[in-house]
Amino acid sequence: MFLKRPLTLGCLLAAGLSTGTGAQGQTLGPEEFSGLRARNIGPATMSGRIVDLAVVEADPNVFYVASATGGLWKTTNNAVTFTALFQNEDVHSIGDIAVHQVDTSLVWLGSGERANRQSTSWGDGVYRSRDGGQGWENVGLTDSRHIGRIALHPTDTQVLFVAAMGHLWGPNDERGLYKSSDGGESWERVLFVDEDTGVVDVALDPENPDIVYAASYQRRRRPYGFHGGGPGSALWKSTDAGQTWSKLTNAGIDNGLPAGDIGRIGISVYRSDPRIVYVSVEQGLRYNASTAYEERLAGVYRSEDRGETWEFMSDWNPRPMYASQILVDPSDDQRIYMENSFSWSDDGGRTFTSARQTLHGDDRFLWVDPSDSRHVVKADDGGLGISYDRAITWLYVTHLPVSQFYRVSFDYRKPYWVYGGLQDNGSWAGPNATYRSEGILNHDWVKWGGGDGFLNLVDTTDNRSLYVESQYLGLDRVDLVSGQRQRIRPGDPTGAIGPRKNWTTWQDLEAPQQRLGNAMAPANWDGPFLISAHDPSTIYSGTNILWKSPDQGRTWENLGDMTTGVDRRTLEIMGELPTPETLSLDDGIPYFPTLTAIAESPVERGVLYVGTDDGNVRVSRDDGRSWTDVADNMPGLPTDTWINGIEASRFAPGRIYVAANNYRNDDYANYLFLSEDYGATWAELTGSLPPERVVRTVREDPRNPDVLYVGTEFGAYFSLDRGDSWNELTAGLPMVAVNDLVIHPRDNDLILGTHGRGIWILDNVNAFQEMGPEIGETPTHLFT
Template identity: 35%
Template structure:
């Protein structure tokens, strides 16, 4: 009997160990029942990087979203399915279908533009089952991939144009070739520092003949340089093993971004849209396979600069017709000699990609900053694909409307929006429930507590408006310098703050802090310049200080030495914080009469000049303040969350167990449980229940996506997040997180 009991006890203990081991192996998420609710919208869309139409079934499209994953339709856009949500990146530069084996899809991650708001990737992916499953095939340090070519007769041979890191030198940049289906890669063009590749062509009559465009570029917080000595056009006649630089007829200056196209009727005729000095450029043509070139016109992409466009397409249906991607697409019908602006009426501008159907010469599909548009009459009229919810929101605000509160946010190039958190409609929230509050690039929005009809919004670089949501009246309220004062430097996403002590008091910031007591009708500057106030073109870029005659792109640069975040303590009126884009937090304890400077670089573990994405005063203790810092624009992708217990005099990191590669955008503190904080990050939403000691990710209902902002609607206890590429998400009622005993997790 004793033996039997002992055996039974041993069995039970062993069984318990097995269950425990299985539980540990399964790594069950204790928060998996807390699902975020996607509310769109799709009435405007987001930036499209590339489009691929299936070669055998033209109803099947794969769409690469600049910052929203990969989407697939099997019915020409009637319905969509996101097919890349579980991968480790959300930013996509290109998508390519293997023409000989169309079930194989290749995706290059990392946007293929050089913009200030660009996402970054982690290599090249492949699916061999029509996009159902994916595998990362390397080039994880490329960060930005713009083109993938597949050998028409051998699917094991692949070429990749990798732009490489935008914010730093090095990484994996240039042209790469694989001969074993992507298992290994060999770099054949480009250098180790600044020269990457941005376009590739293959001769369909001779796959050993390829053309490549290389590109030197570097962006910093302060400036952007869009060209260099490594930029150029190259040709290979041995399948991309070796390359010859093509120079005859090409201007001998530091070239910028180059787009290439091949005449479908004559593979020896190559077109090149070339950025030259100081935003000038031209379309060049070679009729002899690149041996010599002649300039046909001075046409170059405009807008914010060629870095953002410059893709060139040759029509497969009409010889000599070219489409140059631009803010207003340019069309030539004479091989690039003359161009006219394409009809953009009824279509969003800022086009980046297009696709043709072999079966219909009158059909074109365009990918823009505002989503997908198709034309069935060769650009005379346009149809918007209005069910692709990939809007890029920078910031989010909520009001206290009843019975359902409203959500406001500003977008990349699609204005500022308002919409309901829920509706009584059994179909849910519709596109028609949303409205546009402002145009242009939208950024931070703000609401007035207790008065939901009053909101605030802005265009890029501080163009501030007060909006009456009842009448639709908009009033321009941007503070202006006095006569004789220097111009204000507003950040691309200037901070708006409604005082927690007085709902009609408003704070705004340029290089100095402004205060209004009457909703922006009158302003008072309550600080001097709180930044470093540097000559930004004298700062190092592309390895050192550059001369004035170099390839600067001033139109592409945001203002620098600006204030990026504001906070006022709800526990102590007049206790103000201002964070900058050049590594400073300034503190005033007397409403702005005096300011105390905090150099963030003196804090252990903090880089020299981090960008202050957010500064937040504690809701319960006037001595406590938090900050979210960002250094990715110096090539550093670490998280930086800070906490001060003494009004910013000393600081400590509260990263806890956050991933080592994670940008931290914004913070919000629960208004009930003081140690419960939420972080909006480059990879979703994290929370801490112990004031930053350790963090957990909330994954329920969320794809892999960047969350740029986060807030709590206090009446409903809802957590509302703004994603940069998939619209808004709501976690309805965070009360369970207040009550959950984290000690029970394990």
């Protein structure tokens, strides 16, 4: 019986690597590696975050599915099969998708997700397709970064509005509401507030499209927190196709809408009678992950006179920072759907019922068939669901391979298994190959952990002990044979997600925050840990403290606070210090500062390296008893830059690689460094990387010290000269974020964990490892 796995360049005569007869010492470029092909092993059973849908109303079997970070997908047979679109453009993240119902070959795509997550990716403007999504053209607004909504004129294919949210991590000018009257050839900004405020939603009156509603939104995320509102957020109305605007919130009159600072707003116009308009308004909300809310002053509002006056219906508006999507059934003005925590109302928003059956608790978008309200399609963090009984029961799609991995690893079984953690879909493991002719299937994958999955490591000495991580260093040790599970999070015997009584308040103010576990051990969303290369019973993990366990996590030793110790209560967001009135305060970032990277030298016992989210890089050569700060030695590294990955060389004890990124401070430059002397001096390695790739991880090849691999927000790259030059690793990969990558030492496979297209494997990377200077001096080479 033969193992089912594809053959790549190994053992083949690589004519494609020829430099030409007599070409002595010619530099090899990316075209010489174009024959390499990675394979996708899924999984698709849990899919990934879907943010938007666009359905052809004349034929609802045809619709487009917009993934947060996995591109665009199209079905022509009601989700039986999908075709991948928008896979090789310059970006991969999508905020909105719209198809024109008059000319269904005309499709518009707004790049850059509209969510405000700490893991949200960004785009480069608006794209247009004239052939049903087969080909795409960028038509502008390239610095808008995040598109909240595209609203198309119902009859005129040349007219559209684009809600441009602007940069999430900093101020910028290209934000607001834009209008095109010539099919995207040119743009006019028709609504602008300021450089901190964009527009998140826009809706047209279907009877009179000169009536336009828009929601401006002031928000800012930083490495240390989030601020989700302010005076810039407002509801607006135009009656002349965007030439002039009236402010409906804080308008100085009592029209029923709330006064004061507000946050995110969602808009829905009733299709059968557009005098009726619904909005969801964020104000006075304090979020925590137990779905307990305090001080919910705003919520759902209804107007029956096109927005002149409003009636407060209820305070239901689950986690508006993330979704705030409200939808009125196009045939029933009393039937209201609310996203994020999927629910509906049959009394115009006065009361809501939560779904009894749903694939995932975090919902992003809903489409209701205007010709049959029983037909509903839902997008959520678990993928796509279709209902034919008005959202009571669902058929879930399990063949959209858009899973969002944060971290990947492997074991030493034969065939080896791959392990990884997913955005809000737990931790999973599956084989890299199978003996079946049909290959790897969804049911080959096993779920080992819940929540948001992150790093999973197997003790490869016995392939039995699995360390499973969820958010904020929720760490378990699992026996893969017996299934026995032990929670081992340092500093907190209850683990990362402890009893709700452990929830505390931020800065002792009346603002409950997400305080998971013991506040004495605050950990990063993606908390680091590792198994020692010198003793598999020894585990290191990081909260704000570096912890060491000599006994597989049964006991822990505190090696000290590795951060700068900065107090984030002293750090401004949009020019202000947080107060009890700050909306969605620090949503998703309950702790700061924290550790983000840990590495151990595999060749010199006792050499440790750590990195933090507030810019520290520290080195110890005595197993953590003393430390040296080395970040200031890195040329050109801004202060407080997030340290994303550290790789200690297996060839030289003092050699170390550091990958850092600073996009959380609105700086999208590449930061990658090499030290040969334990961090005393550094060389910068990003010279030939394309600009603004944003480096997420770096790995040294286990067999050739000159070969390096990096994963970036926009693909993977490799170097054959220890970082002096770089080539893109195309290998059939779509444009996608490569959050993590590892090389299997035994099988010599490169395993890539993408945040949007699952796990990919490039089998047997000897083509890189054997690529010495002599290769460029011969016309052909036979790889081993």
